[in-house]
Each structure stands twice: as C-alpha cells, then as structure tokens.
Amino acid sequence: MIMTHKRPLSPHLQIYQPQLTSMMSILHRATGVFLSVGILVLAYWLIAAADGTETYQQAQSLLGSWLGLLLLFGWSFSLFYHLCNGIRHLFWDAGLGMDIKTAYATGKVVWVATIILTALAWVLAFSLKGGG
Template structure:
C-alpha cells in the first residue's frame, strides 16, 4: 500500500497571536474564573446565615491581602466577561466582523472592563466597604 505525504495541520506555533484570539481565550478563562468564584461567594452568603462569628471569620479572609487580590481579579473577570459578552451579542447579530471594527470593539472592551473595575473598587473604598 502506497503512503502519500500529506501536509500536517498548522500548529499554534505558526500563527501570529492576534487580539481577537487572545480575547476569545480570555473570555473562556474569565467564564471559568466566575464559576469558580461562585464557590466562595456562596460560602460568604452561607456564613451570614450562620451568625456573626462565622461571618466575621469569612470577612477576615476576604479582607486579607490575598482575599482582596482574588476579589479584585474576580471583579475584573466579571466586568471583562460582561463587556466581551455584549460584544459577542453584536457579533451574533452579524455586526462588527470587519477587522477594523473587531479591533476597535476589542480595545473598547478592555477600556470598559478596566474602567468598570476601577469604578467599582473606588466606589467601594469611598463607601468604606473594603
């Protein structure tokens, strides 16, 4: 039986990284981060029903430097996933597929995600909830 030399499929090492591919991967990663972040959120809500001692224990963990970093990352994931999801809704409607619009909307997603995260944290600090 004769074997033919067939071309191999292109590997990821061949492709130049693009904003749209990076944002697609990050959209999936933030979705996973949001799902994982629901576990501590659920525990925090559950601790409220257990009484003041349990709530204070969870608050001390959330208020620690590591807890605040994780909370900041989770809040950025929330806003990024929200903004990029809105972008995907426009794509589902058939709008914004040309390269210039795709890159412009991508940059707008980044700007909006950072602005919303910063705004939420500034508001929380001004109200004294952090």
C-alpha cells in the first residue's frame, strides 16, 4: 500500500558534463565540510588560550607553521567561498535569480568576490604583521 508507485530517480553523476553551476554546488558542500574541520581547530585554539600563555604560544606556533598557514589559507578561501555562495543560495531560497543566465552570472560574481576577499585578507594580514 505504501510504495504503490516508484519515485523518480536522477541519472548517475558521471553522465553529466561538468558545468560551472554543478561544480560550484559540489564545492559549496566540500568547503562546508572542510570548514567544519576548522571548527575543531577553532575550539582547540580557544581552549588553548583559556589554558594560559604557554599553551596559547604552542597553538600559535602550530598555526604559524607552514602547514598551519597552508590550512589557514584553505580555511580562509573556503570561508569566503562558502559565505559568498551561501548568500547566492539564500537568494535562491527566496525564489530569486534561479534562471540559468542569472545563475551563471551570480556564480561568476561569487568566484571574483572569493578571490578578491581571500587575496585582500592575506595581503592585509602579512602587511600589518610585518609593520607591528
């Protein structure tokens, strides 16, 4: 009685040609998952800061190592991408900008904004740290 008719299934992923819209959708999820790993690091950093000067210095030097900086670069890029594309998603939730032409245009705007914000953040961080 419950399953009297079959629900539609979409074809498998490999059948589609990669497009800007689909790649950006997958990247939204990927950056979200990566940022969730960053949540664990943020929690560790806060707990280290509460523990005292020594533990905090340890956390700071870990984050300041080349691997730490590489990860921080990844998290900053992911945050800006997820934030910009998230705003795009909120407009879609409101029913705005869902036609193909607008979806591509806003997708490109998200990329430009992400690159500018990420570059700006790192240029500012390094120039201010160098000055102080």
